[in-house]
Structures are given as C-alpha cells and as structure tokens.
Amino acid sequence: MLRKPYFWGFLILLILVVGFGKLAIHAEAAGSRSVMLVYDSKNIAHHGDLELDRCQRLLTSLGLPVKTVQLNQYQAADLQNGRYRGVITLINWEQSKNRNRAFEHDRRVFDGPKLHIGPGLQADERQELGGKFKTLVHQQLTSHQGRVSQPLSTNQPILVRDQQSDSTSSVGWLSSQNHPIKKYSYGVKNGNTRFLPELGSDGLSIALAGQLIAKLFKVTVHNQLPLLTITGITPYTKLEDLSRLVNQLATQGFPFALSIVSVERNTDLKAFHRYTKVLRKAEEAGGVIFLRPSTETGTQRLNEAELRSVFQTELASLSADRVLPVGISAPGYWNRSNRRQRAVLNSASHVLLLPDQPQRLEEIPVEPEPMITNENRFKTGIVGVPLKAIETVSWQNELKFVQPTALLVPMPTNRDGIDRLIQQLHGSNIRWLDPVKNHLKTSIKAGSVLFDYRSGQYFFNREPVTDLDADVENLANGDSQAEPTTWMNRVIQWQSQALLWLFAGIGLILAGLLVLGWRIYRSKFIHSRDIKER
Amino acid sequence: MKKITQSIKMNPAILAVSLCALIVGWLIFLTPIHGYSDNGDFQYLMATNDLYGLPHAKAGYVVQHYGLMKYYNPLHLNHLTTQSAVIQIAVGLNRLLYSQTIFDVRFLGAVHYVLYLGGVAVLVKGLIGNENRLRNYLMTVAVVIFVADSSFTLYFNSFYPQALAFILLLYLVGFALLIIRYKTVNNWLTVGFYVSAILLLMVHESTSLLIIGIVIISVGILLLPSRQWIHGSAAVVTCLLLFTCWVSANNITREVRAVNKYQAVTQGRLLATSHPESIAATSHIDEQFSLMKGRSYYPAAYAPLEPEGHYIQENFSQHYDLPWLLLEYTEHPHQFSLLLDKSAKNMMVLRPKLTGTREKQAGGKPFQKTRYFSLFSYIAGTYYPKTYGFNCLLAFAIMVIYCGGLIRESSKQNQAVKSHFWLVLGLLSVVVLVPPVVIVLYGTANFVIHMLPVAVCLSLSSFILLSDVVQHRLWRNRDVT
Structure with a gap:
C-alpha cells in the first residue's frame, strides 16, 4: 500500500515530462512552420505575377517561411491545424472564377491566422470578417495612415469594406476623390481573419500590408529604417559616374548600399581592378555592398553545383581585391527555387530580395516554375521596394516599415541623373538605415571563406580587415603575367613554326628549280629548234 | 585484280553512290x-x-519530332534562303505523307539525302570518270571516305545551313569537273554549275563569302575554247553572281547583324590581346567593356548584363564600325595572325561544339558524339597542321605544281590542266582568303560553322590534285592514248 503514492507521483512526473517535451516540440515547430500562400492565377497579362512575388518577398522579410500553392494544385486535407502557421489567399484574377472546393472547405475548418488579399471573398470569409463589402470601380482612391497618404496607382476595380471602423479592427483607410468625406477601411481585421483589398506596388500599401501581416502572425517587430540601395551596378557601368555618386552620397551624409554584379572571367584584366577600386572607395565611404548573382540568360540554366562554383569564384575574385560583400541581393524568383537557395542565398545572413522582372505572355519561360514552391526565410530578409513607389507619398519620413526594407534606386546613367537623385534624397527627408550607426551585423559563408561585417568593420575569416587598400594597389596596377608556357607546349609551338619555315624553304627552292629547269629546257630544245628551223 | 573490277561492271560513280547511300542511310534514318x-x-x-x-x-539531344504550325504564322518564310526552300519541300512531303501537326526531321534528312547522293554522283563522275580501272576504284573509296564522313552527314538531320553548303559544294565542283572533262559542249552542265553556285551563295550569309572562289572557277569555265558563245555573256554571269552574293550577304535580320557586330569585337579583337582595354584609346568605347572579352551575344546560361539590352547597345555596339575594326587589325597584325592561327586550328575540327549527335534514350547522356564513320574527320582533325601559314604554303605549293603542269601543257591542245588550274585556284583562294574575312566579320564565334566550307574546299582541291596525279595529267603524257 505504501507504494501507491510513489506510483502516482511517478506517473504524474512521467506525464509532465512527456507533456513538456511535446510542448517544446510544438513551440519549436511554430517557428519553422510555413505559411501557406494560395493564389488563383498568375494573371501575367495584368502583372499579377509581380503581386505574388511581392507578397512572397514581404513574408520572407518578416521571417516567415512560405509554401506557395496554385489553387488548382491544392491537395485536399493539406491545410490542417498545426501543420501550417497560417493561410493566405491571393486572388489575382477574379474573372476566372477559379475555385477549389477542397481548399475552401479546409480553409473554413482551419483555425489559424487567415488573410485574404484581393477580390473574390467567399461567403464564409465575409462572415468571419463581418461588415459589408463593396466593389469600387473607376475611382481614384487614396490610402492613408495617420498623416501619411498616397494615391493608389491601381486602376482595377477594388473590393473594400464599406465603412471605416476604429483602428482596432482596421489598418489604414481609403478615401475616394468622388466622395472626400467617405472613408473605407484598407486592411480589415477581425479575430484571426484579415483582409487586404490589394497588395499593390505603392510604398504605403506595402508598409500597411507589412504591419497587418506582422500582427496577424504575431511576429515581434519594430519600426525599421529603410536602406538606400543603388541597383544595377555592373562592371560595365561608367566608373566616373559611379565614383561621383559614391562621393556625393558620402559627402552629403546619405548612408547607402550598392547592389553589384560581378564577372567570373577576365578578372585579371585592368578593367576589373578599376571596378573594384571604385567599390573599395564606396566601402571606405561607409557604403555596404550586396553581391547580386549574374543575370540568367539564354536557353540553359546552371545546376546547383555550377551556380555555387560561379558564385564562389565571383566572391573570391572580389575579396582578393578587398571588395567584401555584406549580403546577397537577388530577384524574388531566386528564393522560389531550392537549387538557387541552396547554392547562393543560404550562404548569407542578409538577403535583399529585389522585385522580379515582369513576365511576358508571349515569352515561354526557359525554366517553368513548379506549381508549388517553398520560400526560405533568412536571418534577415530585406524586401526591395523601388524608391519610385514612395515618390507620391506625402510625409515620406513618417512612413512606417515594420519589415527590413530597402528602397531601390537604379544607377543613374549620366551626371544629371546623379544630381537629380541627390536633390530628390534631400527633398524626401527620409531617415535612412546607417550600417555603422545602426550596428548592422552580417555574415556570408561561402565554401571555407567567411565574410563578416560589424558596424563598419570588415572581417575576413574572422580576422579584422584594417586597411582595405593595403597591398591591393600594386595588384591593380601590375600587368597580368603571361602564363608560363610548359616545356611540351614550347616544343609543339617550335615544331609547327619550324615546319612552316621548312616548307617555305622547300617551296622557294622548288620554285627556283622550276624556273631553272624551264630555262634549261628552253635553251636546250626550243632555242635549238629555232636554230634548226633557221 | 583487273578481272575482278571488269567483272563488277559497276562504274565508280554508281559504286560511290551506293556506298554512300548505305553508310549515310543507316546513320540518319534508322531510329x-x-x-x-x-x-x-x-x-x-x-x-x-x-x-x-x-x-x-x-x-x-537530337530531336526527331517537331511541331508543325496549323494556323497563320506571321513569320512564314520571312527570311528566304536556299535552306528555307529545302525545308519547305520537306515540310510539304511531311504534310503529304505523314502528318499535318507533327514534323519528322527525317523528311528533311531524306531531302538532304537525295540531294547529297546526286552531288556525290556528279562529283565522282567529274573527278574519276567512268572507266573501270583499279586505281579509279581506289580513288572512289578515298572519295567515299571523305564525303560519307559522319561529321558532314550528321548535318542532314538538323537545321544547320552547313548541310546544304556541303552538298552544294559537291555539286559545284562536280559540275565544274564534268564541264572540263567533256570535250563536246553540254550546256546543261554549265547551267547546272551556275544554278548550284547561286543556290550555294544563297544558303547562309556566311556562304556568300565563297564568291571569291566561285568567280575564279567561273573564269576558268568561261575561258574554255568550246564556250565561245558564252564570252559575250561572261560579264552578265559574273554580275549575276556578284548580285546574288550581295543579296545573300544582306539577307539577314537586324538581330543577326547585331550578333555579328558584337561578337566580331568580343570574340575577335578583344580575344587576341592581353590588354583589351587598349580599344578605348582608338574609339569611344568605355574601357570597362574590355571585360566583354570572349563573351558571346547569347550567353549559354548567365551574364553580368544581357548583350541585347539597351545599355550595351547604346554604350558599346553603337560606338564602332567595320572600318574601325579593319584599322585596329592593320595596326595590330600580330594579334590578327594569332586569330588566323586560331582559325586554322578550328578549320579541320569539323563537328560543331555544344551539340550532341544522338536522340534521347534511356541512360544516354546529353552532348554525346557518335564515332560512326569518322575516319576522315579524325585524321584531319588530329594530324593536319594547325597554322594559317601552313595553309598558305600548301596552297602555294599546289599552285606551283599546277603552274608547272600548265607550262608543260600549254603547247598542246589539252585544256584539262588549264581548267583544273582555275578550279584549284578558286578553291584555294577560298582556303586562303575566307578565314581573314570571317575573323573580321564574325570574330572567332561559331568558327566550326563558318570554316566548314573552307575545310571542304581544301579537301576537294587535294582530291583534284590526287586525281590529276593518279591519272598522270601533271607529269607524264596522259596514257589514254
């Protein structure tokens, strides 16, 4: 009988241990569980593919791994409680009336966070969201948050909740030019269900979407300063312009980042060292560098190993010239392919995701994208938003981004463009992220090489790099040495040359003999014949 | 031995055609x-x-089936060449016999095959004649080893222009030889020669370069004593050839022009030098573009910047032209000679790079190359000397031999050597003059494709030399009498 309390005590202990274990597993799983993003169609004709890409990059920058599924490819019972962190429905092409009953059923039963973007709300979603919805057609709408406002650039019909509610159930609001007094909610929230009328290319729309999604998935965020990023810098960029831009930015006090492309061949040429010299100057001026993998062209695509090797070659040649990238920048589709993630993106702590190029209907993609893709998350994903997208925002300096954001400016092609850009930056009053003052810490690990950056200090394989220009100068000026020819090569070269001379000699001798023979022949026979005839 | 050959009763042309038919048919028709x-x-x-x-x-992988468009095609015959005509014949046969929606590439192979066998017949008849002698049969076998080499015949099942360039060169030389061989005037042969010359010029813009050789061969034919009636029209014929050449050279799309212009510098001028940045000194091109050294207009998989893009067009391609390129090469003759040697190195490599020769099968890897019947290309590719100077010397040496023959025969009425002199001169002028022009116009890009006619011309002129030697036309009196 004495044993009984021990027995019960042991049992309770066992249950507790198992329970805690399960809880721990559960908690860990919540972090790595991905968000399911279901879209109806890419609707390339209306650039719906870009909206999808924007949504994916935004989620990545909020640290959420994503599984993207095309609506028709959704398998029944895939969306189950506990398997996914939430579900996002993105409707790009309402007119197609694309539906999947299994998905609608699973979404209704699913009790995690839900977000609907775009038109095509189903009855159950309307019910969960509450309120009345209305489609606005042919209206110039303006989105607002506090003092910040921006006219929406979309001209598509837009579905909104009819009246504006208090800030606890909405994020931002819309006003219409036709009825200035009337207000509509922009982002709608009700319990675990959210709604966004669109995920447009406008800066404020992206900021609002970021805030809404962060709250929905309970991501701990704080307001982030945007990073000024110059894109489209290639080795062929006019270097006078680039160094002028770097100078201007540094002297006027704008911290900046450069998204650069490098070459993997011809790195022994003088032109390459000229390029890296300007990039070093940018590093010394406090700029940071994001390496962008080369543009994919032609009809073939590199496999994982080849991609990795090209990327590492580029990194090695840059680092030999003391150009030490702090992160990688790549178009959004790079994070949609496992091969590119593993080969390139995963090696960096900071990945700047640039917008995709718009697809064209008449162009068949070289490598069709799978219907189901998995987007990775990174230690820090940065969503790239063109600076153009916030040009029409009033009170730009109050625009709140909760996700790491880079505002992208294409490299100006002439001096006037540079001056205009500097003026525009002065005018905007945006507070920019300063890699030094804001203590940016990044790392890239490629092969056995480790690049670190901590608030302005570069580390190469954990060794601090004190002088970026040290023993690079002579390298840049020195001529590339010719490869020492091997003994065998020299013999072969010599032999072919010798053969040439030999033949030339024989040819000349033969020609000489021919002439000689002809003369003798003439003198012996033709002359004698002439004499005889006489 | 003679009895055996007598008993075969098969003249060399029929023997060559039937051998080629067997060797090539097996390769291109059987799955x-x-x-x-x-x-x-x-x-x-x-x-x-x-x-x-x-x-x-x-x-x-080689692909056997292609789709055949059913509806309106805005590009239909937008770019008319001899090749399009041949493909249209194949497409017509395919529609008639096989399918309206699927194109079997073997129909194209079959059209090439028939044309090719005709070409072989004409060539062998012109080169060797009809006599059933042992040495003629040996010559026939040698010619078959050359013309049935898989490096050439694999082109038949593809859309490369080389298939027709090769076939029409056989016709061209065959007709020229036949015209010379027959003492009686046969106008059909002359017509055949000029038709094949015009078709050859129209195959591809790069084959228009063969005009050099064709005009010289044409001079030889027009000078034949029995062709007096043509003398008045010699100018007309030459003008017609030159006009065709001009049409063909300009019968290219804007895109192809851009490709050629770009690669002429990146794979030509920039490739030969270890200091490519020096181009900035003589042009308005930014020094940074020297990093384009060796790049192709359509990079296989990736590039820092797409060459088709606006930026490169505006800052690179629009800043130079052909006269500048010519001037650059005249100022740097050493670099040009390096490129010429590179062309010679690639001349006898007869198979295009980055291509496979097999259809996809289980367990087959891509880019595999068949070794079937490739003795000639193997020997030529491995043992033929790889310098441009050697080609020039060889051409010179052959011409010296023919000059000797010419002088010897000049007192006699026999015109064969005299005409062969012009024929061989024409073929060898292609060997010597086309590579420099190719380098200036196209750079080293697609060398194998641009140099194929050169390799064929060189081989054909050596066969003519061989046949003249074997038939004792050059050194002894012909023992026909």
Missing part, C-alpha cells in the same frame, strides 16, 4: 536517329518555316 542537336540557332529558322520545338525537348 534512334543521329544528327546534330540544337545549339540555339534553330529557333528563328524553324519559326519562319512553320515549325516549333515540342516542349519536352532537352538540350544536347
């Missing part, structure tokens, strides 16, 4: 078919001929 796979050049040509690649095609 899995053989050919050369697409290196990216097919698409435009196929589109203008109502064809398209089926989606499952993979790089590095």
Whole structure:
C-alpha cells in the first residue's frame, strides 16, 4: 500500500515530462512552420505575377517561411491545424472564377491566422470578417495612415469594406476623390481573419500590408529604417559616374548600399581592378555592398553545383581585391527555387530580395516554375521596394516599415541623373538605415571563406580587415603575367613554326628549280629548234 | 585484280553512290536517329518555316519530332534562303505523307539525302570518270571516305545551313569537273554549275563569302575554247553572281547583324590581346567593356548584363564600325595572325561544339558524339597542321605544281590542266582568303560553322590534285592514248 503514492507521483512526473517535451516540440515547430500562400492565377497579362512575388518577398522579410500553392494544385486535407502557421489567399484574377472546393472547405475548418488579399471573398470569409463589402470601380482612391497618404496607382476595380471602423479592427483607410468625406477601411481585421483589398506596388500599401501581416502572425517587430540601395551596378557601368555618386552620397551624409554584379572571367584584366577600386572607395565611404548573382540568360540554366562554383569564384575574385560583400541581393524568383537557395542565398545572413522582372505572355519561360514552391526565410530578409513607389507619398519620413526594407534606386546613367537623385534624397527627408550607426551585423559563408561585417568593420575569416587598400594597389596596377608556357607546349609551338619555315624553304627552292629547269629546257630544245628551223 | 573490277561492271560513280547511300542511310534514318542537336540557332529558322520545338525537348539531344504550325504564322518564310526552300519541300512531303501537326526531321534528312547522293554522283563522275580501272576504284573509296564522313552527314538531320553548303559544294565542283572533262559542249552542265553556285551563295550569309572562289572557277569555265558563245555573256554571269552574293550577304535580320557586330569585337579583337582595354584609346568605347572579352551575344546560361539590352547597345555596339575594326587589325597584325592561327586550328575540327549527335534514350547522356564513320574527320582533325601559314604554303605549293603542269601543257591542245588550274585556284583562294574575312566579320564565334566550307574546299582541291596525279595529267603524257 505504501507504494501507491510513489506510483502516482511517478506517473504524474512521467506525464509532465512527456507533456513538456511535446510542448517544446510544438513551440519549436511554430517557428519553422510555413505559411501557406494560395493564389488563383498568375494573371501575367495584368502583372499579377509581380503581386505574388511581392507578397512572397514581404513574408520572407518578416521571417516567415512560405509554401506557395496554385489553387488548382491544392491537395485536399493539406491545410490542417498545426501543420501550417497560417493561410493566405491571393486572388489575382477574379474573372476566372477559379475555385477549389477542397481548399475552401479546409480553409473554413482551419483555425489559424487567415488573410485574404484581393477580390473574390467567399461567403464564409465575409462572415468571419463581418461588415459589408463593396466593389469600387473607376475611382481614384487614396490610402492613408495617420498623416501619411498616397494615391493608389491601381486602376482595377477594388473590393473594400464599406465603412471605416476604429483602428482596432482596421489598418489604414481609403478615401475616394468622388466622395472626400467617405472613408473605407484598407486592411480589415477581425479575430484571426484579415483582409487586404490589394497588395499593390505603392510604398504605403506595402508598409500597411507589412504591419497587418506582422500582427496577424504575431511576429515581434519594430519600426525599421529603410536602406538606400543603388541597383544595377555592373562592371560595365561608367566608373566616373559611379565614383561621383559614391562621393556625393558620402559627402552629403546619405548612408547607402550598392547592389553589384560581378564577372567570373577576365578578372585579371585592368578593367576589373578599376571596378573594384571604385567599390573599395564606396566601402571606405561607409557604403555596404550586396553581391547580386549574374543575370540568367539564354536557353540553359546552371545546376546547383555550377551556380555555387560561379558564385564562389565571383566572391573570391572580389575579396582578393578587398571588395567584401555584406549580403546577397537577388530577384524574388531566386528564393522560389531550392537549387538557387541552396547554392547562393543560404550562404548569407542578409538577403535583399529585389522585385522580379515582369513576365511576358508571349515569352515561354526557359525554366517553368513548379506549381508549388517553398520560400526560405533568412536571418534577415530585406524586401526591395523601388524608391519610385514612395515618390507620391506625402510625409515620406513618417512612413512606417515594420519589415527590413530597402528602397531601390537604379544607377543613374549620366551626371544629371546623379544630381537629380541627390536633390530628390534631400527633398524626401527620409531617415535612412546607417550600417555603422545602426550596428548592422552580417555574415556570408561561402565554401571555407567567411565574410563578416560589424558596424563598419570588415572581417575576413574572422580576422579584422584594417586597411582595405593595403597591398591591393600594386595588384591593380601590375600587368597580368603571361602564363608560363610548359616545356611540351614550347616544343609543339617550335615544331609547327619550324615546319612552316621548312616548307617555305622547300617551296622557294622548288620554285627556283622550276624556273631553272624551264630555262634549261628552253635553251636546250626550243632555242635549238629555232636554230634548226633557221 | 583487273578481272575482278571488269567483272563488277559497276562504274565508280554508281559504286560511290551506293556506298554512300548505305553508310549515310543507316546513320540518319534508322531510329534512334543521329544528327546534330540544337545549339540555339534553330529557333528563328524553324519559326519562319512553320515549325516549333515540342516542349519536352532537352538540350544536347537530337530531336526527331517537331511541331508543325496549323494556323497563320506571321513569320512564314520571312527570311528566304536556299535552306528555307529545302525545308519547305520537306515540310510539304511531311504534310503529304505523314502528318499535318507533327514534323519528322527525317523528311528533311531524306531531302538532304537525295540531294547529297546526286552531288556525290556528279562529283565522282567529274573527278574519276567512268572507266573501270583499279586505281579509279581506289580513288572512289578515298572519295567515299571523305564525303560519307559522319561529321558532314550528321548535318542532314538538323537545321544547320552547313548541310546544304556541303552538298552544294559537291555539286559545284562536280559540275565544274564534268564541264572540263567533256570535250563536246553540254550546256546543261554549265547551267547546272551556275544554278548550284547561286543556290550555294544563297544558303547562309556566311556562304556568300565563297564568291571569291566561285568567280575564279567561273573564269576558268568561261575561258574554255568550246564556250565561245558564252564570252559575250561572261560579264552578265559574273554580275549575276556578284548580285546574288550581295543579296545573300544582306539577307539577314537586324538581330543577326547585331550578333555579328558584337561578337566580331568580343570574340575577335578583344580575344587576341592581353590588354583589351587598349580599344578605348582608338574609339569611344568605355574601357570597362574590355571585360566583354570572349563573351558571346547569347550567353549559354548567365551574364553580368544581357548583350541585347539597351545599355550595351547604346554604350558599346553603337560606338564602332567595320572600318574601325579593319584599322585596329592593320595596326595590330600580330594579334590578327594569332586569330588566323586560331582559325586554322578550328578549320579541320569539323563537328560543331555544344551539340550532341544522338536522340534521347534511356541512360544516354546529353552532348554525346557518335564515332560512326569518322575516319576522315579524325585524321584531319588530329594530324593536319594547325597554322594559317601552313595553309598558305600548301596552297602555294599546289599552285606551283599546277603552274608547272600548265607550262608543260600549254603547247598542246589539252585544256584539262588549264581548267583544273582555275578550279584549284578558286578553291584555294577560298582556303586562303575566307578565314581573314570571317575573323573580321564574325570574330572567332561559331568558327566550326563558318570554316566548314573552307575545310571542304581544301579537301576537294587535294582530291583534284590526287586525281590529276593518279591519272598522270601533271607529269607524264596522259596514257589514254
């Protein structure tokens, strides 16, 4: 009988241990569980593919791994409680009336966070969201948050909740030019269900979407300063312009980042060292560098190993010239392919995701994208938003981004463009992220090489790099040495040359003999014949 | 031995044709078919001929079936060449006999095959004649080893222009030889010669360079004593040839022009030097563009910047032209000679790079090359000296031999050597003059494709020399009497 309390005590202990274990597993799983993003169609004709890409990059920058599924490819019972962190429905092409009953059923039963973007709300979603919805057609709408406002650039019909509610159930609001007094909610929230009328290319729309999604998935965020990023810098960029831009930015006090492309061949040429010299100057001026993998062209695509090797070659040649990238920048589709993630993106702590190029209907993609893709998350994903997208925002300096954001400016092609850009930056009053003052810490690990950056200090394989220009100068000026020819090569070269001379000699001798023979022949026979005839 | 040859009662031409028919037919018709796979050049040509690649095609494999367009095609015959005409015949046969929606590439192979066998017959008849002698049979075998080499015949199952360039060169030389061989005037042969010359010039813009050789051969034919009636029209014929050449050279799309212009510098001028940045000194090109050294206009997989893009067009391609390029080469003759040697190195490499020769099969890897019947290309590719100077010397040496023959025969009425002199001069002028022009116009890009006619011309002139030697036309009195 004495044993009984021990027995019960042991049992309770066992249950507790198992329970805690399960809880721990559960908690860990919540972090790595991905968000399911279901879209109806890419609707390339209306650039719906870009909206999808924007949504994916935004989620990545909020640290959420994503599984993207095309609506028709959704398998029944895939969306189950506990398997996914939430579900996002993105409707790009309402007119197609694309539906999947299994998905609608699973979404209704699913009790995690839900977000609907775009038109095509189903009855159950309307019910969960509450309120009345209305489609606005042919209206110039303006989105607002506090003092910040921006006219929406979309001209598509837009579905909104009819009246504006208090800030606890909405994020931002819309006003219409036709009825200035009337207000509509922009982002709608009700319990675990959210709604966004669109995920447009406008800066404020992206900021609002970021805030809404962060709250929905309970991501701990704080307001982030945007990073000024110059894109489209290639080795062929006019270097006078680039160094002028770097100078201007540094002297006027704008911290900046450069998204650069490098070459993997011809790195022994003088032109390459000229390029890296300007990039070093940018590093010394406090700029940071994001390496962008080369543009994919032609009809073939590199496999994982080849991609990795090209990327590492580029990194090695840059680092030999003391150009030490702090992160990688790549178009959004790079994070949609496992091969590119593993080969390139995963090696960096900071990945700047640039917008995709718009697809064209008449162009068949070289490598069709799978219907189901998995987007990775990174230690820090940065969503790239063109600076153009916030040009029409009033009170730009109050625009709140909760996700790491880079505002992208294409490299100006002439001096006037540079001056205009500097003026525009002065005018905007945006507070920019300063890699030094804001203590940016990044790392890239490629092969056995480790690049670190901590608030302005570069580390190469954990060794601090004190002088970026040290023993690079002579390298840049020195001529590339010719490869020492091997003994065998020299013999072969010599032999072919010798053969040439030999033949030339024989040819000349033969020609000489021919002439000689002809003369003798003439003198012996033709002359004698002439004499005889006489 | 003579009895055996007598008893065969098969003249060399029929023997050569039947041998070639067997050797080549097996290669291109039996599944899995053989050919050369697409290196990216097919698409435009196929589109203008109502064809398209089926989606499952993979790089590095030969494809047997293509899609055949059913509806309106805005590109239909947009770019008319001899090749389009031949493909149209194949497409017509395919529609008639096989399918309205699927194109079997073997129909194209078959059209090439028939044309090719005709070419072989004409060539062998012209080169060797009809006599059933042992040495003629040995010559025939040698010629078959050359013309049936798989490096040439694999082109038949593909959309490369080389197939027709090769076939029409056989006709061209064959007709020229036949005209010389027969003492009686046969106008059909002359017509055949000029038709094949015009068709050859129209095959591709690069074959228009063969005009040099064709005009010289044409001079030889027009000078024949029995062709007095043509003398008045010699100017007309030459003008017609030159006009065709001009049409063919300009019969290219804007895109191809851009490709050639770009690669002429990146794979030509920039490639030869270890200090490519020096181009900035003589032009308005930014020094940074020296990093384009060796790049192709259509990079296989990736590039820092797409050459088609606006930026490169505006800052690179629009800043130079042909006169500048010529001036650059005249100022740097050493670099030009390096490129010429490179051309010689590639001349006898007869198979295009980055192509496979097999259809996709289980367990087959892409870009595999067949070794079937490739003795000639193997020997030529391995043992033929690889300098441009050697080619020049060889041409010189052959011409010296023919000059000797010419002088010897000048007192006699025999015109064969005199005409052969012009024929060989024409072929060898292609060997000597085309490579420099190719380098200036196209750079080292697609060398194998641009140099194929040169290799064929060189081989054919050596066969003519061989046949003249064997038949004692050059050194002894012909023992026909």
